[in-house]
Amino acid sequence: MEWGMKNRLSRLIQKDGKALFLPIDHGYFQGPTHCLEKPGETIKPIYEYADAVMCTRGVLRNCVNPAIEKPIIMRVSGAVSVVGEDLANESIVTSIQEILRLNASAVSMSVFVGSKYENKSLSNLSKLVDECEEYGIPVMAVSAVGKELEKREARYLALAARISAEIGARVVKTYFCENFHKVVEGCPVPVVIAGGPKTETQKEVFDFVYSGMQAGAIGVNLGRNIWQTEYPVASIKAIRAIIHEGYTSQEADDLYNQVIAGKA
Numbered sequence: 684m685e686w687g688m689k690n691r692l693s694r695l696i697q698k699d700g701k702a703l704f705l706p707i708d709h710g711y712f713q714g715p716t717h718c719l720e721k722p723g724e725t726i727k728p729i730y731e732y733a734d735a736v737m738c739t740r741g742v743l744r745n746c747v748n749p750a751i752e753k754p755i756i757m758r759v760s761g762a763v764s765v766v767g768e769d770l771a772n773e774s775i776v777t778s779i780q781e782i783l784r785l786n787a788s789a790v791s792m793s794v795f796v797g798s799k800y801e802n803k804s805l806s807n808l809s810k811l812v813d814e815c816e817e818y819g820i821p822v823m824a825v826s827a828v829g830k831e832l833e834k835r836e837a838r839y840l841a842l843a844a845r846i847s848a849e850i851g852a853r854v855v856k857t858y859f860c861e862n863f864h865k866v867v868e869g870c871p872v873p874v875v876i877a878g879g880p881k882t883e884t885q886k887e888v889f890d891f892v893y894s895g896m897q898a899g900a901i902g903v904n905l906g907r908n909i910w911q912t913e914y915p916v917a918s919i920k921a922i923r924a925i926i927h928e929g930y931t932s933q934e935a936d937d938l939y940n941q942v943i944a945g946k947a
């Protein structure tokens with residue numbers, strides 16, 4: 684592996700081999716998402732607990748302080764919306780020059796395995812990997828999104844993750860599911876777990892993050908279940924403790940409650 688690629692990956696994935704990515708890219712197809720109306724304000728109290736921040740170039744330029752010390756994972760697919768015809772019909776919307784100019788440590792794009800636009804999104808992934816590898820930029824595939832999530836089971840998620848890795852993604856993001864170890868074991872690159880829509884309790888998040896880590900994930904790419912919650916700082920601190928300090932979900936929940944009570 685080239686020095687540049689190694690260096691970028693080591694900024695994202697910490698010395699313990701684990702990672703907490705904080706995505707705030709939801710506006711690229713959802714517009715002003717709840718609690719993300721002003722992304723710069725949303726991340727202010729929490730980004731210090733993340734290992735990387737994921738966003739589009741527009742949010743990066745306009746809402747993120749260029750002095751930020753965290754590496755940036757730039758979302759580079761889009762050109763669709765929640766009111767459009769099909770979310771899977773994405774294009775690559777950011778050039779390699781922009782990726783380099785904005786000093787991204789990695790890029791991310793969605794792949795829609797099993798959708799009408801499967802071939803388009805996988806071809807986009809292959810072209811992006813070709814361009815980014817040339818400059819030592821890792822590509823993270825955001826696999827299993829949108830309607831495909833109805834098939835949130837190990838067989839489907841393993842298929843989408845494996846195909847993304849085969850095409851050249853350096854990291855794959857997918858959802859937690861029953862038998863998640865099958866997804867991780869079938870994927871030759873590191874897997875991070877997405878959060879999905881806000882859960883009823885924070886303990887549910889700690890449970891699936893803990894189980895996912897036990898099954899071999901290296902960390903999370905988790906947004907709404909941090910910044911849409913009542914206590915974003917407590918949430919991210921507890922999730923960080925599971926990822927980097929080996930906390931169980933119960934220990935994380937205890938920490939969460941202590942932070943809320945001002946005791947940690």
Ligand code: R5P
Nearest residue numbers: 706709877878879905906907
């Ligand atoms: C979707 O808009 C993005 O790919 C998010 O980065 C991803 O879904 C993770 O965010 P969340 O934990 O909110 O699902």
